[in-house]
Amino acid sequence: MSTNCVELRGLTFSRGQRVILDSLDIDIPRGKITAILGPSGCGKTTLLRLIGSQLRPDQGSILFEGTDISRLRRQELFVLRERMGMLFQSGALFTDLSVFENVAFPLRLHTDLPESMIRDLVLIKLHAVGLRGARDLMPAELSGGMSRRAALARAIILDPELIMYDEPFVGQDPIFAGVLRDLIKRINEAMGCTCIIVSHDIAETVSISDYMYVLSEGRIIGQGAPDAVMNSDDARVRQFLQGLPDGPVPFHYPAPDYRSDLQLEEM
Amino acid sequence: MLSYLQRLGRTGLDVAAGFGRAGILLAQAVWGPIDWRYGPGLLLRQLHFVGVYSLIIIVVSGVLIGMVLALQGYTVLVRFGAESALGQMVSLTLLRELGPVVAALLFAGRAGSALTAEIGLMKTTEQLAAMEMIGVDPLRRVARPRLLAGIIAMPILAQVFNMVAILGAVGVGVSWLGVDAGSFWSNMQQSVELGEDVMNGVIKAFAFGVVVTWIAVFEGFDAEPTPEGISTATTRTVVYSSLAVLAMDFLLTAIMFGVD
Amino acid sequence: MQSRSIEISVGAFILLGIVALSFLVIQVSGLTFADARRDTYQLSAQFNTVAGLAPRAKVMVAGVTIGRVTEIHIDPVSVRAVVDMAIDKNVDYLTADSIASIKTAGVLGEQYVSIAVGASEDILKGGDRIRDTQSAMILEDLIGKFVTNFGDKK
Structure with missing residues (x-):
C-alpha cells in the first residue's frame, strides 16, 4: 500500500462554464499535516468537498486509502465518511442540539455504546479542546472560536483517519488562532491521523504543516516542504506568500486604457 | 424574437429541472428504511414547530373569518327572510372551501416560510454538509420529519380552523344578530353531509399539507447558501405554495363536487 | 424537561x-351518514312533473324525514317522471293507498317528497310503487292560469 492517504489524479471540476479545478494531481501523505494554500476563490473549499465526496468531479479520480470514492454510491459514501472528519469554516454545529449532544451525535449514530461510555468519550474530547465546562451551552451561546473548537471535538469523536480543516484560522483573534494551531498539531501527533488544512493564512499554516501545495486559479503553482516553498523563486508563489499587491495576479481588473476611459485625449 | 423564444425555452427547461429536483428530493426523503436511531423526538419537535406555533394565527383568523361570514351572510339572507339558513351557508362555505384553503394559505405563510428559512440557514451554515460528512443523510434526518410533521399538522389545523370559525359565526349570528340557535344548528346539520362535506374537507387539507410542506422543504434545500438566497427561497415558498393550493383546490373541487 | x-x-x-x-x-x-349505508328499502312513484326535485331530496311523513330520493328518471312508456326513494327500514307503516306529493319548503326552500299515509290494511314493501301522486306545483303555470282566468272575467 502506498504511503499516501489520499491521491488525486487528473481532477477536474467546473461549475457551468467556469473551470474551478483543472486536472490536479495531489498526494496527501498518511499521518502528516498537508497544507493547501491559495488566494480566495481558487477552489480550495471545492477541493475539500470533492475529497469528502459531497461534490462529484467532472474528470479524474479521488483515491481514499485505495478506493476511488468518486465512483461510490450514495449509501456506500455514508459508510466511508465515518472514517473522515471535517471542520467546517463556520463550525456547522447543529443549532438545535447542545454542545454535548453535538459532539455525541456521531457516536449515537454509528455506535451502540452505552450512555455512560458515550458520556466519557464526549467529555474526553471536550476536555481536549478545553470546553468540558461548556457542555450544556447551546451553539448560539458560544463565541466564534469556541464553536469552532466544539466542532473540532465533534470532528474527532470517531477517531477518523483523515481530518480536513476548512479555513480554520479565518476570522479568529490571534489567541484563538494559536490555540487552534496547537490543537491541530496535538491531535495529529496523538491520534496519528492524516490532516489536510486548507487556508490562506500563511504564517499559522506554515508553522505546523509538513508539506505544502500552493494553488492558484485551479492549478498547482508550487509544492514541497514549507521551507522550500517559502523560498520559491516562482513569481506567483512569491506574490501570494509575501502579500504583494501587484504581480502576476494583477491589481487591476481587466479594463480599457485609463486615459482614454477618462476621455482625457482631447485636452 | 429568436432570443425571446430561446429565453422562454430555457425558462421551461429550468422549471422542468426544478420539478425533477423536487421529485427526487421527495423520493429520497420518503423512501428507504425508517431509522429508529432518531426516535420519535425529531417528529415531535417538528410537530411542535410546525403545528403548535401555527395554532395562534389559525385560531385568531378562524374566529374573525367566521364572524365576517356570519355578518355578510346575515345581511344577504335577511332580505329573503332566510336568516335561519345562516348556519348552513357558513358551515358549507367553511367546510368545503374556505377552511382548508385559508388554513393552508396561513400555514404556508407561517410554517412553510419558517421551514424554508430554517433549512436554508442550515445549508448556509454548512450544517447539512456537516451531517453528510458525519454520515447522516440530511434528506432522512432533516427533510423527512419535517414533511411528515407538515402532513400531519395541516389537517388538524384546518379542522381547528373550521371549528373556531363556526363558533365565531355562532357568536355573531346567534348571540348578536339574534338568529334562532335551534334553527341555526338544525339547518346546518340537515345540509352538511359527513362524507361529502366534512371528509372531503379533511382530504383537501391533507393534500394541501403535502404540497405546502413539500414546496417549503424543497425550497429550503434548493436555496442559494447566502442570506439573499434564503430570503428569495422564503418568498418563493409562500408564493408557490399559495398558487399551488389555489390551483389544487380548483382541481379537487371539480373532482369532489363537480358535475359528473 | x-x-x-x-x-x-x-x-x-x-x-x-x-x-x-x-x-x-x-x-x-x-x-348524517351517507344514505346508502343505512338500512333502507326502495319505493317508487310516478309524477307528471317533478319540476326541481333532485336526487338526495328528502322524503317526509308529517314533516319528519324518513328517507331520500335516490334517482329520478323518465318512464319511456307513460312519459312520466319516476322517482326512486330509499325509505328507512324501520318505517313499516306506509299503506298501499298513501299519497306522494312534491312540495316546497317555504317559498325559496328546497323541494321534497311528502307522503300522506292512508287507511288501507296493505303495507308497502320494497320495490312497490305508490299509486296516488300529486305533481309539483309549477309557479309559472299557476301564474299563467291566474292571468287567463283574470282575463276571461273581464
Missing part, C-alpha cells in the same frame, strides 16, 4: 384536532 413540554404541547395539539373533527362530525354534520 424541555422535551417533556414539547411532548405535552404536541399531545394537546393532536387532541385539539380530534376535538375539532368530532365537533364537525357530531355538531355540524349531525352525523
Whole structure:
C-alpha cells in the first residue's frame, strides 16, 4: 500500500462554464499535516468537498486509502465518511442540539455504546479542546472560536483517519488562532491521523504543516516542504506568500486604457 | 424574437429541472428504511414547530373569518327572510372551501416560510454538509420529519380552523344578530353531509399539507447558501405554495363536487 | 424537561384536532351518514312533473324525514317522471293507498317528497310503487292560469 492517504489524479471540476479545478494531481501523505494554500476563490473549499465526496468531479479520480470514492454510491459514501472528519469554516454545529449532544451525535449514530461510555468519550474530547465546562451551552451561546473548537471535538469523536480543516484560522483573534494551531498539531501527533488544512493564512499554516501545495486559479503553482516553498523563486508563489499587491495576479481588473476611459485625449 | 423564444425555452427547461429536483428530493426523503436511531423526538419537535406555533394565527383568523361570514351572510339572507339558513351557508362555505384553503394559505405563510428559512440557514451554515460528512443523510434526518410533521399538522389545523370559525359565526349570528340557535344548528346539520362535506374537507387539507410542506422543504434545500438566497427561497415558498393550493383546490373541487 | 413540554404541547395539539373533527362530525354534520349505508328499502312513484326535485331530496311523513330520493328518471312508456326513494327500514307503516306529493319548503326552500299515509290494511314493501301522486306545483303555470282566468272575467 502506498504511503499516501489520499491521491488525486487528473481532477477536474467546473461549475457551468467556469473551470474551478483543472486536472490536479495531489498526494496527501498518511499521518502528516498537508497544507493547501491559495488566494480566495481558487477552489480550495471545492477541493475539500470533492475529497469528502459531497461534490462529484467532472474528470479524474479521488483515491481514499485505495478506493476511488468518486465512483461510490450514495449509501456506500455514508459508510466511508465515518472514517473522515471535517471542520467546517463556520463550525456547522447543529443549532438545535447542545454542545454535548453535538459532539455525541456521531457516536449515537454509528455506535451502540452505552450512555455512560458515550458520556466519557464526549467529555474526553471536550476536555481536549478545553470546553468540558461548556457542555450544556447551546451553539448560539458560544463565541466564534469556541464553536469552532466544539466542532473540532465533534470532528474527532470517531477517531477518523483523515481530518480536513476548512479555513480554520479565518476570522479568529490571534489567541484563538494559536490555540487552534496547537490543537491541530496535538491531535495529529496523538491520534496519528492524516490532516489536510486548507487556508490562506500563511504564517499559522506554515508553522505546523509538513508539506505544502500552493494553488492558484485551479492549478498547482508550487509544492514541497514549507521551507522550500517559502523560498520559491516562482513569481506567483512569491506574490501570494509575501502579500504583494501587484504581480502576476494583477491589481487591476481587466479594463480599457485609463486615459482614454477618462476621455482625457482631447485636452 | 429568436432570443425571446430561446429565453422562454430555457425558462421551461429550468422549471422542468426544478420539478425533477423536487421529485427526487421527495423520493429520497420518503423512501428507504425508517431509522429508529432518531426516535420519535425529531417528529415531535417538528410537530411542535410546525403545528403548535401555527395554532395562534389559525385560531385568531378562524374566529374573525367566521364572524365576517356570519355578518355578510346575515345581511344577504335577511332580505329573503332566510336568516335561519345562516348556519348552513357558513358551515358549507367553511367546510368545503374556505377552511382548508385559508388554513393552508396561513400555514404556508407561517410554517412553510419558517421551514424554508430554517433549512436554508442550515445549508448556509454548512450544517447539512456537516451531517453528510458525519454520515447522516440530511434528506432522512432533516427533510423527512419535517414533511411528515407538515402532513400531519395541516389537517388538524384546518379542522381547528373550521371549528373556531363556526363558533365565531355562532357568536355573531346567534348571540348578536339574534338568529334562532335551534334553527341555526338544525339547518346546518340537515345540509352538511359527513362524507361529502366534512371528509372531503379533511382530504383537501391533507393534500394541501403535502404540497405546502413539500414546496417549503424543497425550497429550503434548493436555496442559494447566502442570506439573499434564503430570503428569495422564503418568498418563493409562500408564493408557490399559495398558487399551488389555489390551483389544487380548483382541481379537487371539480373532482369532489363537480358535475359528473 | 424541555422535551417533556414539547411532548405535552404536541399531545394537546393532536387532541385539539380530534376535538375539532368530532365537533364537525357530531355538531355540524349531525352525523348524517351517507344514505346508502343505512338500512333502507326502495319505493317508487310516478309524477307528471317533478319540476326541481333532485336526487338526495328528502322524503317526509308529517314533516319528519324518513328517507331520500335516490334517482329520478323518465318512464319511456307513460312519459312520466319516476322517482326512486330509499325509505328507512324501520318505517313499516306506509299503506298501499298513501299519497306522494312534491312540495316546497317555504317559498325559496328546497323541494321534497311528502307522503300522506292512508287507511288501507296493505303495507308497502320494497320495490312497490305508490299509486296516488300529486305533481309539483309549477309557479309559472299557476301564474299563467291566474292571468287567463283574470282575463276571461273581464
